[in-house]
Amino acid sequence: MSIATTELSIFQQNVAAFKAIVGESFVFTDHETLDVFAKDETENLYFLPDIVIKPRTAEEISAVMKICNQHKIPVTPRGAGTGLSGGALPHFGGVLLSFERMNNIIEIDERNLQVTVEPGVITEVLQNAVKEKGLFYPPDPSSKGSCFIGGNIAENSGGPKAVKYGVVKDYVLNLEVVLPTGDIIWTGANVLKNATGYNLTQLMVGSEGTLGIVTKIVLKLIPHPQYDLLMLVPFNDLEKAGAAVSAIFRAGFTPSALELVEVDALRIVSKYIDNTTIPIGDDVAAHLIIEVDGNDIEVLMKEMEAIGTVLMDFDCGEIYFADDAQQKAALWKLRRRVAEAVKIDGYTIEEDTVVPRAALPALIKGVKALRTQYNFDVVCYGHAGDGNLHVRIKKPGSIYSLNNPDVIPALKALFELVKSLGGTISGEHGIGLIQKEYIPIVFDDITLHIMRGIKKVFDPNNILNSGKIFDAH
Amino acid sequence: MSIATTELSIFQQNVAAFKAIVGESFVFTDHETLDVFAKDETENLYFLPDIVIKPRTAEEISAVMKICNQHKIPVTPRGAGTGLSGGALPHFGGVLLSFERMNNIIEIDERNLQVTVEPGVITEVLQNAVKEKGLFYPPDPSSKGSCFIGGNIAENSGGPKAVKYGVVKDYVLNLEVVLPTGDIIWTGANVLKNATGYNLTQLMVGSEGTLGIVTKIVLKLIPHPQYDLLMLVPFNDLEKAGAAVSAIFRAGFTPSALELVEVDALRIVSKYIDNTTIPIGDDVAAHLIIEVDGNDIEVLMKEMEAIGTVLMDFDCGEIYFADDAQQKAALWKLRRRVAEAVKIDGYTIEEDTVVPRAALPALIKGVKALRTQYNFDVVCYGHAGDGNLHVRIKKPGSIYSLNNPDVIPALKALFELVKSLGGTISGEHGIGLIQKEYIPIVFDDITLHIMRGIKKVFDPNNILNSGKIFDAH
Numbered sequence: 001m002s003i004a005t006t007e008l009s010i011f012q013q014n015v016a017a018f019k020a021i022v023g024e025s026f027v028f029t030d031h032e033t034l035d036v037f038a039k040d041e042t043e044n045l046y047f048l049p050d051i052v053i054k055p056r057t058a059e060e061i062s063a064v065m066k067i068c069n070q071h072k073i074p075v076t077p078r079g080a081g082t083g084l085s086g087g088a089l090p091h092f093g094g095v096l097l098s099f100e101r102m103n104n105i106i107e108i109d110e111r112n113l114q115v116t117v118e119p120g121v122i123t124e125v126l127q128n129a130v131k132e133k134g135l136f137y138p139p140d141p142s143s144k145g146s147c148f149i150g151g152n153i154a155e156n157s158g159g160p161k162a163v164k165y166g167v168v169k170d171y172v173l174n175l176e177v178v179l180p181t182g183d184i185i186w187t188g189a190n191v192l193k194n195a196t197g198y199n200l201t202q203l204m205v206g207s208e209g210t211l212g213i214v215t216k217i218v219l220k221l222i223p224h225p226q227y228d229l230l231m232l233v234p235f236n237d238l239e240k241a242g243a244a245v246s247a248i249f250r251a252g253f254t255p256s257a258l259e260l261v262e263v264d265a266l267r268i269v270s271k272y273i274d275n276t277t278i279p280i281g282d283d284v285a286a287h288l289i290i291e292v293d294g295n296d297i298e299v300l301m302k303e304m305e306a307i308g309t310v311l312m313d314f315d316c317g318e319i320y321f322a323d324d325a326q327q328k329a330a331l332w333k334l335r336r337r338v339a340e341a342v343k344i345d346g347y348t349i350e351e352d353t354v355v356p357r358a359a360l361p362a363l364i365k366g367v368k369a370l371r372t373q374y375n376f377d378v379v380c381y382g383h384a385g386d387g388n389l390h391v392r393i394k395k396p397g398s399i400y401s402l403n404n405p406d407v408i409p410a411l412k413a414l415f416e417l418v419k420s421l422g423g424t425i426s427g428e429h430g431i432g433l434i435q436k437e438y439i440p441i442v443f444d445d446i447t448l449h450i451m452r453g454i455k456k457v458f459d460p461n462n463i464l465n466s467g468k469i470f471d472a473h
Numbered sequence: 474m475s476i477a478t479t480e481l482s483i484f485q486q487n488v489a490a491f492k493a494i495v496g497e498s499f500v501f502t503d504h505e506t507l508d509v510f511a512k513d514e515t516e517n518l519y520f521l522p523d524i525v526i527k528p529r530t531a532e533e534i535s536a537v538m539k540i541c542n543q544h545k546i547p548v549t550p551r552g553a554g555t556g557l558s559g560g561a562l563p564h565f566g567g568v569l570l571s572f573e574r575m576n577n578i579i580e581i582d583e584r585n586l587q588v589t590v591e592p593g594v595i596t597e598v599l600q601n602a603v604k605e606k607g608l609f610y611p612p613d614p615s616s617k618g619s620c621f622i623g624g625n626i627a628e629n630s631g632g633p634k635a636v637k638y639g640v641v642k643d644y645v646l647n648l649e650v651v652l653p654t655g656d657i658i659w660t661g662a663n664v665l666k667n668a669t670g671y672n673l674t675q676l677m678v679g680s681e682g683t684l685g686i687v688t689k690i691v692l693k694l695i696p697h698p699q700y701d702l703l704m705l706v707p708f709n710d711l712e713k714a715g716a717a718v719s720a721i722f723r724a725g726f727t728p729s730a731l732e733l734v735e736v737d738a739l740r741i742v743s744k745y746i747d748n749t750t751i752p753i754g755d756d757v758a759a760h761l762i763i764e765v766d767g768n769d770i771e772v773l774m775k776e777m778e779a780i781g782t783v784l785m786d787f788d789c790g791e792i793y794f795a796d797d798a799q800q801k802a803a804l805w806k807l808r809r810r811v812a813e814a815v816k817i818d819g820y821t822i823e824e825d826t827v828v829p830r831a832a833l834p835a836l837i838k839g840v841k842a843l844r845t846q847y848n849f850d851v852v853c854y855g856h857a858g859d860g861n862l863h864v865r866i867k868k869p870g871s872i873y874s875l876n877n878p879d880v881i882p883a884l885k886a887l888f889e890l891v892k893s894l895g896g897t898i899s900g901e902h903g904i905g906l907i908q909k910e911y912i913p914i915v916f917d918d919i920t921l922h923i924m925r926g927i928k929k930v931f932d933p934n935n936i937l938n939s940g941k942i943f944d945a946h
Contacts, residue, residue, distance in 0.1 A: 111719050111831035112860075134725065156668045167666055169675070170643065183919045189897035191827045192859045193640055195629045195679050196897045196904060197916055197942055198924045202642070202675035206668050223725040246584050252607065252696040252768070295725070299769050354664045358584035386665045424662035424669045431669060443670055446656045450930060451671045457926030469670055 010071045011050045011094075018053055018095075021063045026101070028052040037096045040081040040088050041143075042434060043348055047089045049076065049096035056101050058176060058184055058215035065213070066182035068095055072461050075180070077209040079119065079151025082143040084339075084350055085432025087154065087208045087468055094463075097213065099150050105129050106216065113221040114173065114190060119150025119214050136224040138165035141428070142336045153214050156206030158428035160257035160291070160335070163385030165222075167428065169205040176216035177204060180459035190218050203454070208430045209465040211458040228256060228293035229300050230328045231308075234284040234317035238262060238380075241286040242360035244314035245384045248290075249357065251310045253303060257291035258385030259335055260360075265379045265392075269334055269341035277330040279320055288316075288384065289335055338381050339390070347379055347392035349407055351414060355423030357387040366417040367391055374410035388427035408437070415441045431469045439470055483544045484523045484567075491526055491568075494536045499574070501525040510569045513554040513561050514616075515907060516821055520562045522549065522569035529574050531649060531657055531688035538686070539655035541568055545934050548653070550682040552592065552624025555616040557812075557823055558905025560627065560681045560941055567936075570686065572623050578602050579689065586694045587646065587663060592623025592687050609697040611638035614901070615809045626687050629679030631901035633730040633764070633808070636858030638695075640901065642678040649689035650677060653932035663691050676927070681903045682938040683945075684931040701729060701766035702773050703801045704781075707757040707790035711735060711853075714759040715833035717787035718857045721763075722830065724783045726776060730764035731858030732808055733833075738852045738865075742807055742814035750803040752793055761789075761857065762808055811854050812863070820852055820865035822880055824887060828896030830860040839890040840864055847883035861900035881910070888914045904942045912943055 011029075019027045028034065029051050038048045055061045068075050074094030081088055090096045103120035110133055117126055123144040127137050140159035141147055147157075153175070158167040174188045187200035194201075204211060235241035241260055248255065263284045270280065280287075288311075292303045308319055322328040339350065355363050364380060371378050375395070382390040391414065395406060415425045415438045424442050425431070431439055439448070448470055455462070455472050462472045484502075492500045501507065502524050511521045528534045541548050547567030554561055563569045572593035579589040583606055590599055596617040600610050613632035614620055624630075626648070631640040647661045660673035667674075677684060708714035714733055721728065736757045743753065753760075761784075765776050781792055795801040812823065828836050837853060844851050848868070855863040864887065868879055888898045888911045897915050898908055912921070921943055928935070928945050935945045 109829070109831075110723065112829040113722055114829065156666075156672075158666050162666060166643075169672070170639075179919070179923075185917065185920045185923070187920075189827075189915065190829050190895045191861075191897055191900065192830070193629075193631050193635060193827050193856070193861050193900040194897055195825070195899040195901050197912060197920075198684075198927055199629075199642070199675050199679050200920070200923065202672050206672050211671075223722070223727065249586055249696070250583060254696065296769070296772050299772055352668070354662075354666050356582075356585040356587065356663050357665070358582075383666070388664075388666050422663045424664055424667055426668040427664065427666040428668050439670060442662065444658065446652070447658045447660075447670075447673070450652075450658070450673065453930030454671055454927060457923060457930060 010073060014067055014071065015051065017067055018051070018064060022053055022055045022060050026054040037078060037090065037098065040083045040086065042084055042086040042089070045086050045089055045433065047091040048093065049090035050093045052096045052098060054098045054101050058178055061097065061178045061213055061215060062182045062184050064095070065178055065180060068463055069181050069461055072463055074466060075464050077213050077465060079148035079154070080122070080146050082147040083151060083155065083432065084352070084429040085426070086434045087430050087432035088151070089433055091433060091467060099148060102215065108133055114218055115221055116216060116218050117149055118216060119148060119153070121149050123147050123149050123152055130221055131224055134224050135221040137171060137219060137221055139168045139171060142339055149217060150214050153205055153217060154207070154209045155428065155430040158383060158386065158388065160259055160383060162383060163258050164254050164256040169202060171219045172201055172205050172217065173220050174218040175201055175204050175214050177212035177214055179212050180461065180464040192220065206430070208432060208468050210455060210468050225293040226295045227297045227300055228291055229304050230289070230291045230322040230331060231304060232278065232320040232322070232331060233288045233290060233311055234281050235286050235288070235314065236283050236317065237315065238285045238364055239361040240314045241288055242364050242384065244288065244311050244316065245360055246358040247310050247314065248307055253307055255290050255307070255385060256293040257289065259289040259382070260286060260384035261289065261335065261338060261381040262286045262379050265338045265342055265381045266334060268345045269337050272341045272344065273333060273337055275334055277327060278334055281317060284317065289331065342379055342392050347377070347394040349393040351391045351411065352426045352429035353391055353414065353418045353423060354386065354388040354427030355418060355421045357385065359421040359423065360384060360387055360389065362421055363389060363418065367414065370410060370413055374413070376410060386427065387423065412438065433468055436468065436470055483546055487540055487544065488524065490540055491524070491537060495526055495528045495533045499527040510551060510563065510571065513556045513559065515557055515559040515562070518559050518562055518906065520564040521566065522563035523566045525569045525571060527571045527574050531651055534570065534651045534686055534688060535655045535657055537568070538651055538653060541936055542654050542934055545936055547939060548937050550686050550938060552621035552627070553595070553619050555620040556624060556628065556905065557825070557902040558899070559907045560903050560905035561624070562906055564906060564940060572621060575688065581606055587691055588694055589689060589691050590622055591689060592621060592626070594622050596620050596622050596625055603694055604697055607697050608694040610644060610692060610694055612641045612644060615812055622690060623687055626678055626690060627680070627682045628901065628903040631856060631859065631861065633732055633856060635856060636731050637727050637729040642675060644692045645674055645678050645690065646693050647691040648674055648677050648687050650685035650687055652685050653934065653937040665693065681905060681941050683928060683941055698766040699768045700770045700773055701764055702777050703762070703764045703795040703804060704777060705751065705793040705804060706761045706763060706784055707754050708759050708761070708787065709756050709790065710788065711758045711837050712834040713787045714761055715837050715857065717761065717784050717789065718833055719831040720783050720787065721780055726780055728763050728780070728858060729766040730762060732762040732855070733759055733857035734762065734808060734811060734854040735759045735852050738811045738815055738854045739807060741818045742810050745814045745817065746806060746810050748807055750800060751807055754790060757790065762804065815852055815865050820850070820867040822866040824864040824884065825899045825902035826864055826887065826891045826896060827859065827861040827900030828891055828894045830858070832894040832896065833857055833860055833862065835894055836862060836891065840887065843883060843886055847886070849883060859900065860896065885911065906941055909941065909943055
């Protein structure tokens, strides 16, 4: 399918119409602008859109979509471009919709503990705004300082806090959506419980911008916990670190973060951010980063101590407690920069595996076996408390491309391993463009037929972010 | 549509086939059995099925569905028949599928804090089984002693604990589903985070048995809290009780239950269960029932005290603390039996309104105004912490029927009020048969068109629980 090339004149014909809708200065066809939107954080992929539109309202988007739907022009919605699965890349050209102007926090409803936002609000900006009112929006992807909440909805993002507080889907109450046809709907109501019709809200979350364009988001908030404690725990055996994770929960604790990072990853990131604060020992294979939070500091201290006792059984080393806000920030900074640092270091291929928590040691063991078999370097890190392990692969000369014969067999083997452990191929990054080839590993033809059918109900002309997750036809 | 009457011979032709699939003794056509399945807890509705089948496995159901799909025989799945929206009633006759034989707890996975069950397991049986392992499955509808977990999935049930722990949808990780075509799929994976394809799991939850037949359920569990404290707080003003609810959350507390019950409801239930334990004062309009839970008893006591202080601002009366397990059980029994008792007392029409929490006082005030306008008696009670208020109406001579001119205008006005307050028409009971007339109040034609489209993707011949939620066409 190559709508973009065969019908290019359609864009030219409609540029004036688009400008009439959103204003002259928010429609772009110059190469410099198009180039910015041709890439995201997904490896080396590059696809130029034909036109970039920066709308301000749902009504503007509706008018744009009506034209695109009529002329079957491909449309790709894009948040901040921090995605790791190529979901926002305009691989069929066409119109790219950027939400950077739709960045209002419309209302923080303190009486109902809800917030209504536009999709272009940066996640951390939202978190800080509600924190000022004593409220908490927990989902915190590593890119929270730059990613948009709309993109988080599209990918059903997680982050370290998900282990206690859940992922994006657990906070979305209601969505205003512009359908590919240009119709505008609300998916639900601003309520905590809803047994009224199909759950279109949850269907939209994680649908990677393929079913509709989210233009307003109503999120549930919770009271912000007053205290948190953070520790870094070294292990000289990676599998034992993995095994310790499930033991913590089995002992009755639910940390507010439970991250696993292979020591190589910490060493690499230490090179790039000049780490002088956080101790990284010599005989270490991996660390767990464990946080607990709550409203009673003494209870938290007891909890930390008890978790420490659990960890002893897994031969952990000396525990480092982040004593103050500065040390905590330093440790989190180290963790959050891992993805960026290891990518610079050549680990360009990132997979987002997720398994039942207790299967982590088996997954880690399996990854190491694949390393030998397929001859790649690998570092693992991620949200171990959720069983969500990011597997970063380095293979000299092999960067991501959609048909790279160097990496496809290794990734296939990895995903088959994940599937065999009861897991799936993406925990929080989405399938997008780069994983769709592997989706038959986890969904059979019948299930994919159902998903394609749903896509067609929302998008009869297959214009919206087509060819992401699966090929629609 | 009257498939049942026009094509009755199809059932006769297929009885032998059904018997060959599930066994002679699990296919019923005798009136006595059919009569049992012609009604549920929804008022006085009565629809006889043509045939009752009690399968044992997903494979049996698959084989049954293939026949039904081929001959366009209506199929109605049914749990324990405790539903309050007529969702399990075979209003087109045809095949009724009962899950009573599919009642195994397949695996309690203590390492991953998950449980895999069949749909016919009674919710309380499941809760007790996991509690023995120190684990907690929180959703607890009033009917938990008899309802099936499969029905809870169909209706996205809640219950008192939802205010802290969420509803059924928050615990469902993965579902095995027999599609109307007879195909068997799994909707997801047994993982805590999933960004792999459309969220069919969440689409199934709350779809009221219209999209597929759930045959295995994987649920997330959490550690069981060690302690809980319970209090009963009287108010002489119903609206003030409603206003106190949102103040509790705003003060930073998240109780594990926060119920509101009008005093009339407690008086009525006291008649039927011989209440001698729980004090019900004279000058009281309503009570809040407030529970907190956690692992540190001192923290909980402090929390209760602080909540009490918040409530003073709303002129609450003397607080009754349930001191021991027996008193707690007595208070919960009183609350759980309300629906049953007020129904016996003539309040036969139950609506399941839900609004943003802070809109509760406005909802209560509006209900009272409607009472005057439409001349009915009413008692209100429910899960106030979630903004979920059950409104029970008594109007001499008027029981539920699908076209009762006595009640339709009043219910329409009630639902329009709910909508105007940002709420919706069902929080946890579902739309089923009896509320579908009102669904256009909350969803426009476009949204309903999308829902009907989804129905058609799953059920092209419109055989599975057709005519529930909306007319599928």
